[in-house]
Amino acid sequence: MSLFQERGYDRTTVEEIAARAGLTERTFFRYFSDKREVLFSGSKGLEALMVSTIADAPKAMAPIDVVAAALEATSPGFEERRAHACKRQPLIMAHAELRERELIKLASLASAMAESLRGRGVEKTVAHLVAEAGIAIFKSAFERWIEDTKKHELAHHVRVALAELRLITAGASAASSTPPPTKAPRRSRLGPR
Amino acid sequence: MSLFQERGYDRTTVEEIAARAGLTERTFFRYFSDKREVLFSGSKGLEALMVSTIADAPKAMAPIDVVAAALEATSPGFEERRAHACKRQPLIMAHAELRERELIKLASLASAMAESLRGRGVEKTVAHLVAEAGIAIFKSAFERWIEDTKKHELAHHVRVALAELRLITAGASAASSTPPPTKAPRRSRLGPR
DNA sequence: ACCTCCGATGTCAGAAGCTGACATGACTCC
DNA sequence: GGAGTCATGTCAGCTTCTGACATCGGAGGT
Missing domain, CATH: 1.10.357.10 (Tetracycline Repressor, domain 2)
Structure with a gap:
């Protein structure tokens, strides 16, 4: 994570990640199937x-x-x-x-x-x-x-x-004109203005 | 598609796809950003x-x-x-x-x-x-x-x-015991058996 | 104490995906 | 006919990912 924030995800190589962890690139791939998987x-x-x-x-x-x-x-x-x-x-x-x-x-x-x-x-x-x-x-x-x-x-x-x-x-075909639910979200405007 | 069906997706290289189209690998990547994108x-x-x-x-x-x-x-x-x-x-x-x-x-x-x-x-x-x-x-x-x-x-x-x-x-908090919709799917059992 | 086995790691070579830089060739427009 | 443009080719190179084999150190048995 620190490497990704320093240099960005795609400018960080797996080799660098492994080195930061004191390991080899090959070992990284034994723990993670992917570079992405680490996240x-x-x-x-x-x-x-x-x-x-x-x-x-x-x-x-x-x-x-x-x-x-x-x-x-x-x-x-x-x-x-x-x-x-x-x-x-x-x-x-x-x-x-x-x-x-x-x-x-x-x-x-x-x-x-x-x-x-x-x-x-x-x-x-x-x-x-x-x-x-x-x-x-x-x-x-x-x-x-x-x-x-x-x-x-x-x-x-x-x-x-x-x-x-x-x-x-809760449209026409399922239920018509039922009262609004309890604890409805504040913004409940669903249709066009 | 024919190549993928002959040899499978991952045993087909971009070079082969390009060749089948009479082009170069490099040209493939000018049309598709990815090998995947071709699909x-x-x-x-x-x-x-x-x-x-x-x-x-x-x-x-x-x-x-x-x-x-x-x-x-x-x-x-x-x-x-x-x-x-x-x-x-x-x-x-x-x-x-x-x-x-x-x-x-x-x-x-x-x-x-x-x-x-x-x-x-x-x-x-x-x-x-x-x-x-x-x-x-x-x-x-x-x-x-x-x-x-x-x-x-x-x-x-x-x-x-x-x-x-x-x-x-159409659960408890939105609408209760309303009639089923017209044209309901045949299997309409929703709850546990 | 010694041996053996096993699991974690390293080393190496290499395939495949993908990119940048530059060259070539054809076609268009002036 | 020349300039510019666009599609394509060529080449070198990086990165990701994999398979094969080597090494090392610790656990457990004798």
């Missing part, structure tokens, strides 16, 4: 946490709420590493190859969540759709968390994003 | 079509329906190239680097759609969330379209996936 080692733990949170959720809970709970469960972990996340994020956003890696990690997360949902008896296509919706919520929430000067927890932003998604999809 | 040249046109469909949608239409309409608008184009898509898809699924590229193309699509929605006056966070939801719908629909032995159009699967998403998010 994503935490994703396995995240996935495990979310999968087990889903598996352990109350039986009666609706799938979308189960996924939201799993997202909220990651909140403390992110809170601990807010400083690190704030350094990491601009780096990733600035480099397409890193964004690609991030996206495939999220896709893998979605698959794992879908699988865990299926273990609860959720039908396959539904499970995948719910998981993808969860990722959409996560992206939205995470972005706001990073930029949040008021330092609300990630979990808060997850709740806001879920409420927003519910408003968005 | 994704169509994505720009797709993006343009969806953006303009969104921009031209009726003013009163809800954002989620606008996005769904944009997805449906791509249906004829995919229908024309079903054969090509069926060769391309397993190739992409089998190679992580290609999946990554596909995901970033979808993310770019989402950004473009969000931007186009903002042009209609949709609030920023909502626009992004709707666009991401649209991508989730697209992924679900596309997967089913590829595997669909009955050869329904992509547009049909888009409608099914949207209906499914509406059922999924």
Whole structure:
């Protein structure tokens, strides 16, 4: 991370990273399959946490709420590493190859969540759709968390994003003119001006 | 594509691709920034079509329906190239680097759609969330379209996936016990067994 | 104390992806 | 006919990543 911040991601060679760690380039590649992977080692733990949170959720809970709970469960972990996340994020956003890696990690997360949902008896296509919706919520929430000067927890932003998604999809064919949800996000204007 | 099917993606070098086209490796890289990019040249046109469909949608239409309409608008184009898509898809699924590229193309699509929605006056966070939801719908629909032995159009699967998403998010806090949507997908079991 | 095995690391050579600099050749426009 | 432009070729070189083999040091058995 320090090297990346000194010289930028693409002006840092794997050899330099390895040297800074007192190792050889070859050894680096034994620990990380990729140069990119060095920035994503935490994703396995995240996935495990979310999968087990889903598996352990109350039986009666609706799938979308189960996924939201799993997202909220990651909140403390992110809170601990807010400083690190704030350094990491601009780096990733600035480099397409890193964004690609991030996206495939999220896709893998979605698959794992879908699988865990299926273990609860959720039908396959539904499970995948719910998981993808969860990722959409996560992206939205995470972005706001990073930029949040008021330092609300990630979990808060997850709740806001879920409420927003519910408003968005609460269209004509599913439910008509129902009262707005409790704790709706402040900005709730959905249509054209 | 023929080379990839003969020898597999990673056993095909850029030099070979260029030679098959009667060109040089260097020239290949002048047309495609990447080896991967050669499989994704169509994505720009797709993006343009969806953006303009969104921009031209009726003013009163809800954002989620606008996005769904944009997805449906791509249906004829995919229908024309079903054969090509069926060769391309397993190739992409089998190679992580290609999946990554596909995901970033979808993310770019989402950004473009969000931007186009903002042009209609949709609030920023909502626009992004709707666009991401649209991508989730697209992924679900596309997967089913590829595997669909009955050869329904992509547009049909888009409608099914949207209906499914509406059922999924129609939870306690947004709408309670509303009648099911018309044309609901056959499998509508959402909760645990 | 000694040996053996194993895991972590180093060394080396090399393939493939990708880039910058410059050359060539054809075609257009004056 | 000359100048400029555009597509392509040529070449050298860097970086990422891999396979094969060597080395070293520690753990455990005798």
